[in-house]
Amino acid sequence: MNTRRNLSLLGAAAGGAVAMFLLDPVTGKRRMSLIRDQIVSVGTRTGRMIRCRSEDLKNRAYGLYCETKSLFGSRCASDRGLRESGTSAERRVS
DSSP states (O other), X not given: OHHHHHHHHHHHHHHHHHHHHHSOTTTHHHHHHHHHHHHHHHHHHHHXXXXXXXXXXXXXXXXXXXXXXXXXXXOXXXXXXXXXXXXXXXXXXX
């Protein structure tokens, strides 16, 4: 029981210190703005990472689909389109 009381007291002291740190009239607004900016930055980076990973997964799944389809003798539409239009190096030369 005594340990629980000590932990509660420690938590209350830590909460009070954080409140004093953020609600300081001189630099509290600046600190809160910095924290907000960091949270927005993390959200932006996370969204970008999720978009990149999902795009990669989509491309890998499509590649697996085309590989599997080519095992049975048919080709993907993109394969035919690339073959008919030539590679990007051929297009740059001409």
